[in-house]
Amino acid sequence: MFSNEIISMLVEGTWVTLYMTLTSTFFAYILGLPLGITLVLTRKDGLRPNQFIYKIIDVVVNIVRSVPFLILLILIIPFTRALVGKSYGPTATIVPLTIAAAPFIARLVESSLLEVDQGVIEAAQSMGASTWHIVWKVLLAEARTSLIINATIALATILGYSAMSGTVGGGGLGDIAIRYGYYRYETDIMFATVILLILLVQIMQYIGTKVAKKIDKRYR
């Protein structure tokens, strides 16, 4: 159906998409995880209530999340260029992807951690546990199933964003779909990229659910 050339392009595109998605998810967690934890700790009934810090993070997270990804991508081009030296290509795209995903991940982490039973936190406090111990050994450990499930959601969302970045030369499967499918009317190639994207999401979802289930000991 496809020439070898096209097939190798699709394979490469898949790898590039995976590279962008996984790398930006990783960096987005480096930013988003502490932000999410801070939101939980500083909220009014948290372990370290601090209205000031909570409000700042809350507002910043909301602002970044309100900007549509494509706009954000263009908006921060100067920043991206300053950071990686150019504004297009997979590595450059990781910058806006990370910035767009971090606040989203902060919210996901926040909601996962809020699921942890208040009574268990109280029990840990009664044993003399420090805030650090509670975050590490109670909040993150007890919420691990929810955290993994949400990480899967984050991956799929970031995968979608990465495809969108194809419109401005981001690289990967989205880029191929735009160039061949949209500009050159080669619909079959566009379909192929869509199927590959669907497969990627399916695989991620499958692995995520599997892992989450495996480490969940809350039920018999």
Add this chain to the structure above:
Amino acid sequence: MAIQEIMIKVEDISKSFESKDATVNALNHVNLEIHKGEIYGVIGMSGAGKSTLVRCLNLLEKPTSGNVYIEGKNLMQLSEKELREVRTHIAMIFQHFNLLMQRTVLDNICFPLEIVGMKKKEAREKAKELLKIVDLEEKAKAYPAQLSGGQKQRVAIARALAMDPKILLCDEATSALDPTTTKSILALLKKINREFGITIVIITHEMTVVQEICSHVAIIDHGDLAETGTVEDVFSHPKTKAAKKLVFQGEDKEYSELSSKRCVRIVFKENPSAEPVIGNMILECKAPVNILQADTKDIGGIAHGQMILQLPDDEIIANRMIAYLQERKLEVEVLEDYVQ
């Protein structure tokens, strides 16, 4: 016995919660002294402030005013770090057990030991010892979700004992359990108190729990400390309205349609349980009585507890009955307005 050491001293504590349009006073100027080695019950209706009180003992709730002393040390003056250190000596168990659901039973017990930095191997050895004490050795590798309520509370108790606490606070620890399991958990608490000399504070709304294991009791009513004393004193001679309400739990509704107003409360203290006192009284006086409430039990062949009897309308017979009971060394108290 010599005067016992004071373990917990609560000095004039008040706690109020601010909500949008009102201030709720959960505790009003409460004073309390709990001695070393006691099993101290705090009882009250739900919403009376007893859970707030117990949380003030380890400062999970900070009182709005007043002081809390543990072995003479004023917790209100401690830094956060010092407070955490003190808390390692005050263990607590809860109504809903509050175990870490993602950890095995053994790792749950290791948790407080990890916090103080004990080596993993050492902690596990200790945890295994504790599982023996609570009789759950075979469940070491199970997860809390695989255990029954009673077993979960046993794990929570083992976890509480891990730090060799001086005090064990029990917040409605048996309220989610069935009567049989409650009994076995109370027996375990008793054993812990006896063998390790741990002072135990029990918060409950169940009279039977206090009767079963406590030596002293405090009655809390709408944030006020209504009455304190030995369980025997408070139960046989409740002075305040709140105490009476608890001791005669659930009275007004059920018996209000009865006609006779002559009710007496009798307290069993020294009668051999083999003697059918009430039965003999009925045979002797040849008139029936109505048992409105009875809560007696056999402790070492002696009847303990109380009963509320509705006597016949005939005054002569009723007086004879009272005389008969008094002759049998029972305490008899005429309840004026027990039945409305």
